Amino acid sequence: MLSASTVGEALQLMAANHPAIYQGICDETGAVRRHVHLFVNSDFVHDREGLDTPLAPGDVLSLMPAVSGG
Amino acid sequence: MAERLILCIGTKKGLFVAEAAKTRRKFEIRGPFGSGVEVYSALIDRRGAPRIYASSCNAFFGMKILRSTDLGKKFKETKSAPAFPKDDGRALANIWSLEAGENKKDLWCGVEPAALFRSSDAGNTWEMVPGISNHAHARQWHPGNGGLCMHTILRQGNRVHLGISTGGHYMSEDGGNTFEAANQGIGAGFVPDPFPEFGQCVHKIVGHPDAPGRLYMQNHGGWDERPGIGVLRSDDHGHTWHSIAKGLPTDFGFPIVVHPNDPDTIYVMPHEPMTRTCPGGSPAVWRSENGGTSWKRLSKGFPKRESFFTVLRDAMDVDHLKSPALYFGTTTGQLWIGREGGEEWSCLFEALPPINCVKVAVV
Numbered sequence: 256m257l258s259a260s261t262v263g264e265a266l267q268l269m270a271a272n273h274p275a276i277y278q279g280i281c282d283e284t285g286a287v288r289r290h291v292h293l294f295v296n297s298d299f300v301h302d303r304e305g306l307d308t309p310l311a312p313g314d315v316l317s318l319m320p321a322v323s324g325g
Numbered sequence: 326m327a328e329r330l331i332l333c334i335g336t337k338k339g340l341f342v343a344e345a346a347k348t349r350r351k352f353e354i355r356g357p358f359g360s361g362v363e364v365y366s367a368l369i370d371r372r373g374a375p376r377i378y379a380s381s382c383n384a385f386f387g388m389k390i391l392r393s394t395d396l397g398k399k400f401k402e403t404k405s406a407p408a409f410p411k412d413d414g415r416a417l418a419n420i421w422s423l424e425a426g427e428n429k430k431d432l433w434c435g436v437e438p439a440a441l442f443r444s445s446d447a448g449n450t451w452e453m454v455p456g457i458s459n460h461a462h463a464r465q466w467h468p469g470n471g472g473l474c475m476h477t478i479l480r481q482g483n484r485v486h487l488g489i490s491t492g493g494h495y496m497s498e499d500g501g502n503t504f505e506a507a508n509q510g511i512g513a514g515f516v517p518d519p520f521p522e523f524g525q526c527v528h529k530i531v532g533h534p535d536a537p538g539r540l541y542m543q544n545h546g547g548w549d550e551r552p553g554i555g556v557l558r559s560d561d562h563g564h565t566w567h568s569i570a571k572g573l574p575t576d577f578g579f580p581i582v583v584h585p586n587d588p589d590t591i592y593v594m595p596h597e598p599m600t601r602t603c604p605g606g607s608p609a610v611w612r613s614e615n616g617g618t619s620w621k622r623l624s625k626g627f628p629k630r631e632s633f634f635t636v637l638r639d640a641m642d643v644d645h646l647k648s649p650a651l652y653f654g655t656t657t658g659q660l661w662i663g664r665e666g667g668e669e670w671s672c673l674f675e676a677l678p679p680i681n682c683v684k685v686a687v688v
Contacts, residue, residue, distance in 0.1 A: 278386075278387055278408075279386035279387060280386075282387065282416035282417070283408050283409045283410075283411060283413070283415070283416050283417065284409075284411075284414060284415070284416050285411075286416065288385065288386065288387065289384075290384065290385040291385070291386075320385055320386070321385075
């Protein structure tokens with residue numbers, strides 16, 4: 256459970272409380288790594304406001320590693 | 326315990342470790358470690374209790390450094406990997422070189438985008454070296470085909486040589502605090518000025534402790550209009566460079582290796598510049614025993630045709646036994662050994678994943 260008003264704010268809480276996990280999701284510049292996809296409920300955040308996508312009480316933020324390649 | 330020959334093979338799918346007695350009759354291989362993740366650099370650190378380090382370049386979740394204290398039977402991640410300062414604006418894309426520093430736990434690490442990091446605690450924490458990472462030229466370097474990488478770190482006392490593709494050769498004479506571009510005589514075929522101050526696509530630099538001041542370089546050659554800029558030598562600690570490519574079938578290639586017991590003996594693997602494979606599909610390593618004045622083709626044991634090997638910049642090494650053997654890995658996953666200084670070649674492993682780097686040591 257996190258208390259945050261946007262996706263970006265939730266990631267900053269993760270950086271503070273779970274830095275090892277955060278480093279797997281975002282690089283040093285704070286950008287979400289290319290192969291990690293973030294969803295708020297079933298919405299891809301890229302299709303909404305990116306890291307500024309608002310969070311409401313009860314929303315589920317999912318972090319999906321899209322591992323691909325040959 | 327009897328000394329063992331340890332071979333680290335960094336591949337597209339992780340690190341493999343092969344081990345043999347000093348007779349080199351039979352190699353046993355284990356791995357992959359860091360399974361499924363590219364390994365571009367490895368270091369067999371013989372200072373004190375041996376340690377093996379390898380970069381684990383995870384395109385999905387970021388970079389790691391792997392460390393083994395039992396000769397590559399098990400690996401664990403160090404507590405952290407190099408990372409740019411938060412306000413720098415650059416993000417680590419890859420780790421291209423790992424070298425031993427001065428003190429037992431000191432490590433140096435070259436990364437992409439080109440920058441240098443140092444650790445004083447065996448890779449658990451890292452600090453960026455601003456003298457080169459924030460050099461006035463740094464934001465003007467451009468990536469080569471492999472990325473904007475710092476692939477060579479060569480320490481010789483207070484002198485430190487760095488190879489950057491494409492940035493060129495940079496040198497420190499104060500132990501690595503400040504660096505200057507030192508590219509006089511190093512050509513470039515892809516910019517209007519054939520001999521720019523910096524921006525060359527250096528592929529590899531090597532030296533030898535018995536020949537202070539002498540360095541050899543494999544640069545990006547293979548330019549018909551600007552011949553002879555691919556294989557170079559310096560006799561003044563890297564301040565100026567001159568061609569030693571005469572006699573080679575092409576001056577394009579990636580690795581260059583110097584014999585451990587003879588600074589006059591060097592090895593290259595010429596590649597056709599367009600395909601980056603062995604000329605005519607007929608693999609050969611070329612050896613000079615006079616510092617690059619003349620070259621001899623070594624091909625005994627290789628296929629005679631239809632073999633289009635590509636050998637990357639860090640995928641060739643030589644062991645330090647009395648009669649040394651060379652080793653190289655191909656991007657098609659073959660690991661070759663050249664016994665008697667490359668006189669006779671045989672394939673140790675035929676079907677590994679594509680090979681990025683090969684390091685060997687007797688421990």
